[in-house]
Amino acid sequence: MSDRLPGFSTLAVHAGAQPDPTTGARATPIYQTTSFVFNDADHAASLFGLQAFGNIYTRIGNPTNAVLEERVAALEGGTAALAVASGHAAQVVVLQQLLQPGDEFIAARKLYGGSINQFTHAFKSFGWNVVWADPDDISSFERAVTPRTKAIFIESIANPAGSITDIEAISTVARKAGVPLIVDNTLASPYLIRPIDHGADIVVHSLTKFLGGHGNSLGGIIVDAGTFDWSMGGKYPMLSEPRPEYHGIRLQETFGNFAFAIACRVLGLRDLGPALSPFNAFMILTGIETLPLRMQKHCDNAKAVAEFLAGHPAVASVSYAGLPNDKYNQLARKYAPKGAGAVFTFSLKGGYDAGVSLVSKLQLFSHLANVGDTRSLVIHPASTTHSQLDDAAKVKSGAGPDVVRLSIGIEDKEDLIADLEQALGA
Structure with a gap:
């Protein structure tokens, strides 16, 4: 193909996928395996130490899932993505990288009822505190910011009423506060709205909904826009401080504009475990094509x-x-x-x-x-x-x-x- 950037429909069919190099299969295969063979001891050590990219164990990553991740990242205009077991799992993994016990995040009051319940009740056990704001009153987000605020969470099209959120206006509040804007883009899909184009730093989806589109497979995804400076002010130690489990690597320094997606994979998905089944990834990939x-x-x-x-x-x-x-x-x-x-x-x-x-x-x-x-x-x-x-x-x-x-x-x-x-x- 020439230097022309592919259009949305082309990306929906082709992004992230190539014919299988071993069999020539044109559809992305379902790599239904728990684990992957290492070339040798040095190769294994480099994978576990984040010194090389590759497959270790399907809880952390899988080739079928990788195609799905690359495709949604391309459709959303992000630098990288991570697929997980559900939309709720995506929210847990995202906020685990950003919040410490006692920290706060601001959320739009117009949200899916399950998210309201998750934020209000389940997250209390982690010591994460939600502060509610009115998406029809942008100043309510400004008033909700405190020194403990670590993120702002909204839906692009709110569930259940279908109301549209002013992403750019809330992004301005997030920039001023020095925190990332997280946008749940489930109801819009990137076909209708690309939140990153309007100032979002992180996009999440329930893949179960319009991206999969056929009501047959659960899934969630996190897209890293690559736009946020995780080193600012020491607010986000999971990304900016040395990680003892990886020999002192600072993820923000090492991985740059896709550091957040890496953190979600190697600090969130690896340890919390909400892995997406490769079969579900295959089903969702098929849905995205249309x-x-x-x-x-x-x-x-x-x-x-x-x-x-x-x-x-x-x-x-x-x-x-x-x-x-x-x-x-x-x-x-x-x-x-x-x-x-x-x-x-x-x-x-x-x-x-x-x-x-x-x-x-x-x-x-x-x-x-x-x-x-x-x-x-x-x-x-x-x-x-x-x-x-x-x-x-x-x-x-x-x-x-x-x-x-x-x-x-x-x-x-x-x-x-x-x-x-x-x-x-x-």
């Missing part, structure tokens, strides 16, 4: 469904940034001009009971706790994904008692609208 085609269909369908719901007498309101009168429409035009995503919410005039009733009457939509599938999905967050929150917190996170969340698939939009029409009429 990401551009699927995401555009998802978005086109979602806009049509949102427009239908906005005109239905049983619907009180629709929260979809792709609608011209939505409060996030201007941000959608700026950050996601190809489409405002496929996950959004709407409120029913009948409140909580109407939401619970609706999901039982839909026939084509699957009632389950997932998004980003080829199939259209529905859930009532207040009784499921956000049920652990009190009513006030549910409303603040966009999951009030009258709210229903849809994840629009790639079926014919007329069939989706017909299913919603019969369920709303019933």
Whole structure:
């Protein structure tokens, strides 16, 4: 190929992959093995001492996973990536590199309910403290910064309401505070939004959702933008201080603009162990090949469904940034001009009971706790994904008692609208 930079669709098919050198297989093989043979004792020692790159044990790295990592890093515009077992695992591994007991991180209040629960409760046992901020009020992030702040965490498109976050504005706050901005880009995928282009230092995904796209494999990924100076002020000793387990190597000095991805692998994944199965990596890689085609269909369908719901007498309101009168429409035009995503919410005039009733009457939509599938999905967050929150917190996170969340698939939009029409009429 010439010096031309490949386009997004080309990268989605080819990035990181080559025909297998031994067999000539064109599809990336599933290297279903626990471990790898060393050339000799010196080779083994150099791998364990981080003096050479190579395969040791699938908990730390695997050739199938490596193709997935390189492909997502290319799509996101990052320097390196690390695949792990789930999106939740990605968040644990990222924050383990940044926070010591007693440290704080700021998180946008509009997040996936599972992340709110993880940040509020599970992370307490590590001594990590979350401080909540309102993504609709950038000054709330500025006010939340303290000397203990080590990171800011947001979603590019927030789950469940589908609201668009002003990444650049929050990135400015993070730069001023001298901390990295972490962006969960699960609902957008890099096809719609590339957070690194707008100031993100770290991007995470649940690969289970739109990147894999078929609801058949769990996975998560961490992308290092290569933009943050980990040596500043001694804030991040995991990266800037000598690592005793690796003969005093300073990861930031040794690995430069992909030091964070290395730290996540050799300090996080190695010791915490949330490894991604090579089979799941293969399945997700296959899904990514059609990401551009699927995401555009998802978005086109979602806009049509949102427009239908906005005109239905049983619907009180629709929260979809792709609608011209939505409060996030201007941000959608700026950050996601190809489409405002496929996950959004709407409120029913009948409140909580109407939401619970609706999901039982839909026939084509699957009632389950997932998004980003080829199939259209529905859930009532207040009784499921956000049920652990009190009513006030549910409303603040966009999951009030009258709210229903849809994840629009790639079926014919007329069939989706017909299913919603019969369920709303019933």
